[in-house]
Amino acid sequence: MEKYIILDHGSGGLASQNLIGSLFLKYLKNSVLNQLEDAAVLPPEHGQIAFSTDSYVVDPVFFPGGNIGELAVNGTINDLAMRGARPICLSLGLILEEGFAVDELEKIIKSIANACDYAGVPVVTGDTKVVPRGKADKIFINTSGIGIVEENININASQAQPGDIILLSGTLADHGITILTSREGLQVDANLLSDTRPLHFLAQAIVKDFPGAIHTMRDPTRGGLGTTLSEIAKTTKLCMEIEENSIPMHAEVRAACELMGLDPLYLANEGKCMVLAAPEYAEEILHRMRSVPEGRDTAIIGRVSEKHAGRVVLTTVAGGRRLVEPLSGEPLPRIC
Amino acid sequence: MHNLSTNQSQRTTSTSKTSHLHLNVTGIVQGVGFRPFVYKLAKKLDLTGSVANTGHGVTIHISGSTADIDSFVDKLKTDPPPLARISEIQFTAEQETEFADDFTIAISNDSEIKTTLISPDIATCKECINDISSPENHRFHYPFTNCTNCGPRVTIIRGVPYDRPKTSMAVFPMCASCMKEYHDPSDRRFHAQPNACPMCGPALSWHDNQGAVISDINEDCLKGCARALQKGSIVAIKGLGGFHLAVDACSNNAVQRLRENKHRYSKPLAVMVADLTTAERICLLNGKERELLLSRERPIVLVLKKQSCLSDKLSPRIREIGIMLAYTPLHHLLFDMEECPEILVMTSGNLSGEPICTDNSEALQKLANIADYFLLHNRDIVTRVDDSVVRVVRGRLQMIRRSRGYAPIPFSIPGIKKTVLACGAEQKNTFCLSRNGLLFLSQHIGDLKGPANIDFFEESLDYMKSILDVSPELIACDLHPDYLSSRHAAASSLPGLNVQHHHAHAAAIMAEHNLSEGLAVIFDGAGLGDDGTVWGGEILHVEGTSYERVGHLAPLMLPGGDRATHEIWRMGLAYLSAGGFDISKLTALPSTLQDIPADSLPGIAMIMEKKINTPLTSSVGRLFDAVSSLLGIRQEVDFEGQAAMELETLAWTAYESKDSMPDGDRYTGTIVWKNGQWQLDLRPLLPWLLADLKKGTPVAAIALFFHLWLVRSTHKALLQLFAKRYPTQTIMLGGGCFQNRMLLEFLAERLEENGYSVYTGEQVPVNDGGVSLGQACIALRQTEHPAQRPNQTNF
Ligand SMILES: [Fe+3]
Ligand SMILES: [Mg+2]
Ligand SMILES: [Zn+2]
Ligand SMILES: [Zn+2]
Known part of the structure; x- marks a missing residue:
């Protein structure tokens, strides 16, 4: 086998078959994928079908706490989980740059396999293309996923109610700050790690245990918690009131944000969910979430109100209140 | 542009020999004792007819001898009641109608279009002070005493025409004695809508x-x-x-x-x-x-x-x-x-x-x-109005915060009919609404990032729209897409215009002083430039509604974005780094910087090296911060401009003691030409500052030298520009940094010595409180006379 990806690996010919056999099937094997048919055919399920897709182009491909492979698996699982779905399978599409190291690819495929095993969600169909050098950056991954949502479950932004509590399943901004510092080669803190992880165990636990009480779930990935909350506020015309003090954050993440002058509310998370739930069960939901490993650091960070319709209001550590609005792009200095 | 603080009137149709005349008076003519004034005048001249408030202003019908009518009109123009601000008097000669045998004050008619102006609140007058301090007066010690010449206006008005039922005094029915005053045209409280006494009024x-x-x-x-x-x-x-x-x-x-x-x-x-x-x-x-x-x-x-x-x-x-x-x-x-x-x-x-x-x-x-x-x-405040803040610089008013007593008196740019809403900047926000050539600059709103302030913005805007009975046809805002004021504009379906921040600062000065061309020195905090970088130390050549950036301060890094405006030691480090210093080690830094967090140094050095969230800025405000940090004046600020104000205070101390001047002469800027623009090189200043520090020159003296350096360099740059490309006589000085008295006085003085005409914001704040007015003018003028070389982008 070659040490580097060549164009032939995507040709469909022998080189392709070789790659599929020695890498993909080796690590990802399961009864459906093994058939290598044009489409995966799945047994029937009861319930509503959830279907989601996402593409992953993260730079660097390997980063502290994970790599692009597990990120792609967890990311799509999380999108399904946020609608209350039980994920049942994934597709895996790879676009490889000519010259990409095969042993790096192998590491990525291995971590995809591990992530699938841990989550209990198999890859049932896949595809690989190779593009000439410079036409892609090392590796791009697309994953799509199917999940099943119980008949009576309807979780989305418009279910949010005034009075709902806002929970966050753990520390903020770990992924965003890790990617930024590792991409730029900044030696800020050795303890910065991406938080990539699947959230369906956590989501399923509360959806099942508190029927009707879980109104909205979102994973604040790109754009961060601030942008996600703003979207919900705009959709519902309600006010999201959050307290800076109660948002869990790793000290090293906070320090890095302060150093760079970045607002952690706009940095990406890859293993956190935000839950809007009925206030009657606040303590029980908090407790239940903390009982799942992925939700160990869950905190109630705020409340939904009707005070400032369509807005997100942050009470700062100093006690002031300020609006959190989605940014139009990179943060631009604004103080005159 | 005129400020309506001077009474002006135009007679559009001259009185003929007719003995009947109809006058429409517009401006601030309601709630200022206008009708009783007219009544008394008519009575004195033996004229008959009537006067009434309308949605437009005041309408007067008079009959009498031509000579008496003429003196009536003269008196109206030359000597109206003290609080009145007449913008226009329209005359129509009337055919003989039924001859009234008396002069009366007719009741208000609110069915017409509401185009009258509202008076700001006015401080208690001398007569009312006499009333409350005379034990025999029945208003003795009564805290809500007022009359036609003083008292609350815009703060209690819910709607127009201005009449008691449309104010928050509606819930206090007048007692017989107040009622008598209210209906007696010879009384100081005739139709004083907030009239009250201890028997019937608020408590x-x-x-x-x-x-x-x-x-x-x-x-x-x-x-x-x-x-x-x-x-x-x-x-x-x-x-x-x-x-x-x-x-x-x-x-x-x-x-x-x-x-x-x-x-x-x-x-x-x-x-x-x-x-x-x-x-x-x-x-x-x-x-x-x-x-x-x-x-x-x-x-x-x-x-x-x-x-x-x-x-x-x-x-x-x-x-x-x-x-x-x-x-x-x-x-x-x-x-x-x-x-x-x-x-x-x-x-x-x-x-x-x-x-x-x-x-x-x-x-x-x-x-x-x-x-x-x-x-x-228990008298409700309908409209929130802060205290206004002003000062006197070079013998003239400098408005810092325009609210109580001033807003909502409009400015005028005659001949422009369109209705625009300009949303202003994000901090020190004001908005500006126009109607029929009048520009209504709102009261001070504040920093829109405060959730209650954005509500205040929206409430005030609704109030102003309803009081003026306008709906804007176009909307203007800053170029910065993330200002909450820009967001308000972006959410609107009206045609919009983004105006560059410093261009708006310049336009506000042009509007106030009726200028059409000149060089504008805008020294400011930060504003988004049209090249995507952060501006704030600009020389713009402005002509009509377009501008060209002809010079600016050499940029410094802003390590950590807005964070550097609070932790100003970041600016100190950025300046040192621009001067070639290794800032990763505290021991390499001047002793004035020993207070800054030592563990941040390698990090700051790193983000500057990797250019992470370190945008470049030509801001003069940030240069003041950098110098304040280096001089050890402070390393963090609690409020905007704090370091600069302290630096200026020190500079004045040195200036007034007079013994530190000669040394400062070597502080002169280096002007370089780069890409067709003038740049003030900051690097040569740094070694001077550090050498003086090391030598033990008093910090106050260095603070003075720095001010002189900036004044001299700007002056030098302007002279080069005049000589080379822009033979103008007009210099505008604007932006928040010109609240620095030394900077403004010294620079203006030098320029005037050279024979140039220098203008700055007087009634309109030079800070961001004036930005909305500038935006409005550019938007209005551009729609009426589209610019040759457009410099704004439509959304
Ligand atoms: Fe400004
Ligand atoms: Mg997605
Ligand atoms: Zn009075
Ligand atoms: Zn009374």
Whole structure:
């Protein structure tokens, strides 16, 4: 086998078959994928079908706490989980740059396999293309996923109610700050790690245990918690009131944000969910979430109100209140 | 552009020999004693007919001899009531109609279009002060005394035409005696809509900070308040346009407690005194400042402090203090109380980042943790208006915050019909609405990032639209997409225009002084430039509605974006790094920087090297911060401009001691040409600063040298520009940094010595409070006369 990806690996010919056999099937094997048919055919399920897709182009491909492979698996699982779905399978599409190291690819495929095993969600169909050098950056991954949502479950932004509590399943901004510092080669803190992880165990636990009480779930990935909350506020015309003090954050993440002058509310998370739930069960939901490993650091960070319709209001550590609005792009200095 | 503060009138149709005339008077002619004035004048001249308020203003029908009618019109033009501001008088000769045999005041008709103007609130007049201080007067000690010449206006008006039912006085039916005054055209209170007396009008109540009533007898409330202040308590006092928080200004403890309770640790606090004599004891006043203090607008005037009993915690390390004179009967009565301290801190009654409280229950709830007592009353504040802040620079007014007494008096740019809404900047926000060539600059709104301030913005905008009866046809805002004011504009479906921040600053000055071309020096904090970088030290050539950036400060990095505006040591480091210093080690830095967090140094060095969130800025405000940091003046700021104000204060100390000048001569800027633009190179300044520091030159002297360097360099750059490409006579100085008196005075003086005409913001703030007016002018002019070379982008 070659040490580097060549164009032939995507040709469909022998080189392709070789790659599929020695890498993909080796690590990802399961009864459906093994058939290598044009489409995966799945047994029937009861319930509503959830279907989601996402593409992953993260730079660097390997980063502290994970790599692009597990990120792609967890990311799509999380999108399904946020609608209350039980994920049942994934597709895996790879676009490889000519010259990409095969042993790096192998590491990525291995971590995809591990992530699938841990989550209990198999890859049932896949595809690989190779593009000439410079036409892609090392590796791009697309994953799509199917999940099943119980008949009576309807979780989305418009279910949010005034009075709902806002929970966050753990520390903020770990992924965003890790990617930024590792991409730029900044030696800020050795303890910065991406938080990539699947959230369906956590989501399923509360959806099942508190029927009707879980109104909205979102994973604040790109754009961060601030942008996600703003979207919900705009959709519902309600006010999201959050307290800076109660948002869990790793000290090293906070320090890095302060150093760079970045607002952690706009940095990406890859293993956190935000839950809007009925206030009657606040303590029980908090407790239940903390009982799942992925939700160990869950905190109630705020409340939904009707005070400032369509807005997100942050009470700062100093006690002031300020609006959190989605940014139009990179943060631009604004103080005159 | 005209400010309607001078009465102007035009006779569009001349009176012929007819003995019947119909006049339509527009401007601020309601609620200012206009009708009784007309009534008395008509009576005196033996004219018959009628006068009425309409949605347009005032309409007058008169009959009589031609000579009498002529003198009536003359008097109307030359000597209208003191608070009236006539924008136009239209005349129509009338055919002989039924001959009235008397002159009457007709009742208001509100079915017509509402185009009348609303008066701002006016300080209590001398006659009313006499009333409340004469024991025989039935308004003796009555805190809500007013008349046609004074008292609340815009703060109590819910709708137009201005009549009592449309004010928050509607709930106080007048007693027989007030009613008599109200209906007597010869009385000072004829049709004074807020007219009231102790029998029928609003009343005080005195509460503890749990809201419990201690007293509801006016006299006892005043006494209770005076005593509490004497003992050093913090009192929330309901005023005209909102609440104040008051303490004894000579008590360090009381001031300190107010600062701590309010979390306002160092921002200057304004004081109020009863009269000019008391004011002269604590500050140095010139003629113009006295005039402003006594003016009916009664703004806070920023003046030089004197050695006095004043707590040094009021404006620490800053040489000016904000002072105002009592402007309501309540203030006068309070100061009249024997126990009342002579000088009171009167700062806005709000939570930090929120607008001032106007409502009793809101204040009781929000200010309970700040104030010990509440002096309330039961007249509602309809429109929130802060105290205005002004100062005198070069013998002229410099508006810092335009609110009570000034807003909503419009500015005019005749001939422009379109209706525009300009949303303004994000901090010190004001908005501007136009109607028929009049530009209505809103009262000061504040920092829109505060959730309650954006509500204030929206409420005020709705109020202004309804009072003026306009709906905008186009909308203008800043180029910065993330300003909340720009977001407001982006959410609108109206055609929009993004105006570059510093261009808007320049346009505001052009509008105020009726200029069409010139070089604009805009020294400011930060504004987004049209090249995507952060501007703030600009020389623009402005012509019509277009501009060209012809020069600017050499950019510095802003390490950590907006964070560098609070942690100004970041700017100090950015400057050192631009000068080639290794800033990763504390030992490599000047000793003035020893206070900064040592563990941040490698990190800051790294983000500057990797250019992570370190945008470049040509801002003069940030240069002031950088120099303040290097001189060790402070390393963090609590409020915008704090370091620059302290630096300026030091510079004046050195200037006034006169012994540090000669050395400063070597501080002269290096002007370089780069890409067809002038750039002021900052690098040569750095070694001078550091050498002087090392040598032990007093920091005050270095602060002065720095000011001189900036003045000389800017002057030099302008002379080069004039000579090379822009043979103009007109220089505009704008942007927040020109609130620095030394910068403005010295630069203007030099330019005037060279024969140039120098203009700056006077009635319109040079800070971001004036940006909306500039945006409005550009938008209006551009739609009427599209620019040759457009420099704005449509959304
Ligand atoms: Fe500005
Ligand atoms: Mg997705
Ligand atoms: Zn009066
Ligand atoms: Zn009365």
